[in-house]
Amino acid sequence: MAMIDVRDLRKVYGPKTVVDGVSFSVQPGEIFGILGPNGAGKTTTVECIGGLRRRDGGSISVAGMDPAGEGKAFREALGIQLQESRLPEKQTVAEALQLYSSFYSRPRDWRELIERLGLGAQARTAFGKLSGGQKQRLSVALALIGNPKVAILDELTTGLDPTARREVWGLLEDLKGTGVTLLLVSHFMEEAERLCDRVAVIDRGRVVALDTPADLAAGVQADQRMSFIPSGRIDTVALQQLPDVHQVSSTGERVQVTGTDNVASAVIIALHEHGVAVRKLRVDQPNLDDAFVAITRNAEADAAAAQPIPDQSTAAAALPGGHR
Numbered sequence: 664m665a666m667i668d669v670r671d672l673r674k675v676y677g678p679k680t681v682v683d684g685v686s687f688s689v690q691p692g693e694i695f696g697i698l699g700p701n702g703a704g705k706t707t708t709v710e711c712i713g714g715l716r717r718r719d720g721g722s723i724s725v726a727g728m729d730p731a732g733e734g735k736a737f738r739e740a741l742g743i744q745l746q747e748s749r750l751p752e753k754q755t756v757a758e759a760l761q762l763y764s765s766f767y768s769r770p771r772d773w774r775e776l777i778e779r780l781g782l783g784a785q786a787r788t789a790f791g792k793l794s795g796g797q798k799q800r801l802s803v804a805l806a807l808i809g810n811p812k813v814a815i816l817d818e819l820t821t822g823l824d825p826t827a828r829r830e831v832w833g834l835l836e837d838l839k840g841t842g843v844t845l846l847l848v849s850h851f852m853e854e855a856e857r858l859c860d861r862v863a864v865i866d867r868g869r870v871v872a873l874d875t876p877a878d879l880a881a882g883v884q885a886d887q888r889m890s891f892i893p894s895g896r897i898d899t900v901a902l903q904q905l906p907d908v909h910q911v912s913s914t915g916e917r918v919q920v921t922g923t924d925n926v927a928s929a930v931i932i933a934l935h936e937h938g939v940a941v942r943k944l945r946v947d948q949p950n951l952d953d954a955f956v957a958i959t960r961n962a963e964a965d966a967a968a969a970q971p972i973p974d975q976s977t978a979a980a981a982l983p984g985g986h987r
């Protein structure tokens with residue numbers, strides 16, 4: 664049975680439908696990512712799943728429970744880290760964690776948790792004195808303190824420096840083996856690629872792609888990119904004419920070439936034939952970042968194509984002095 668099952672979820676604010684038929688299910692122990700542009704409906708979706716917002720349509724099941732009928736068993740099963748967490752300014756890290764521990768029947772050891780999250784030295788620091796990154800780490804700790812079956816982490820590492828980000832990723836990788844199911848909202852493709860078993864891309868309130876990060880990246884019709892420093896002068900016009908090459912450019916002594924899957928070997932062989940070696944070679948395959956850009960660009964084009972063509976007579980009539 665799925666740990667999270669969302670069917671045809673809808674959420675409306677006034678005249679605006681911000682979640683428009685979202686469906687997906689997450690298996691026990693899976694790390695599932697939700698990606699999407701700003702305002703796509705990601706937070707609204709996970710807040711409905713977490714029982715923090717009332718849905719307007721569809722069904723949700725989390726560990727077999729409906730968040731709309733939320734009770735103690737539901738709160739025990741779920742940990743939520745939200746984009747902005749606010750605690751009393753004077754409450755210390757230790758006090759907050761002890762208080763949150765008391766809400767659960769099987770809490771984690773908070774001392775071990777803050778050590779893992781690099782917050783050990785701040786145990787006696789008041790919330791108001793923590794840096795943005797430290798507040799973020801504390802909010803992750805508060806989401807995990809109850810040993811939840813499901814944790815929802817919304818923009819988990821936003822505001823963290825690269826080292827802290829990697830520490831948090833390490834903690835989640837450790838958690839993965841323990842069977843907890845993680846629902847992760849992220850803007851970082853590297854984070855999703857590294858942590859998530861599968862991701863859903865949400866755009867304008869709809870799921871526009873759902874797959875493993877590797878399969879989403881493999882599905883992108885993007886050029887392969889290579890760059891290198893040639894050992895001698897090269898004829899960029901001749902390079903541009905190779906059948907596998909789409910574009911050649913250069914920055915300083917480094918030459919960038921894009922083209923088909925075969926572009927790297929085609930360029931290396933062609934240059935070798937002219938006695939030029941390729942140094943400091945970099946070849947980039949399309950990644951989740953490319954997939955995200957392609958998927959959301961396609962979704963935008965589909966949405967534009969679906970716009971009704973304005974009725975010319977009405978449009979003209981609406982103009983000052985328009986024909987009636």
Ligand SMILES: Nc1ncnc2c1ncn2[C@@H]1O[C@H](COP(=O)(O)OP(=O)(O)OP(=O)(O)O)[C@@H](O)[C@H]1O
Nearest residue numbers: 676677681699700701702703704705706707708850
């Ligand atoms: N309480 C609210 N009342 C009215 N509109 C809202 C409310 N909360 C969110 N919205 C709107 O719903 C849409 C989706 O917002 P949501 O926060 O779910 O997007 P998101 O994908 O999480 O965005 P971001 O990546 O910027 O955090 C946005 O247009 C937002 O302005």
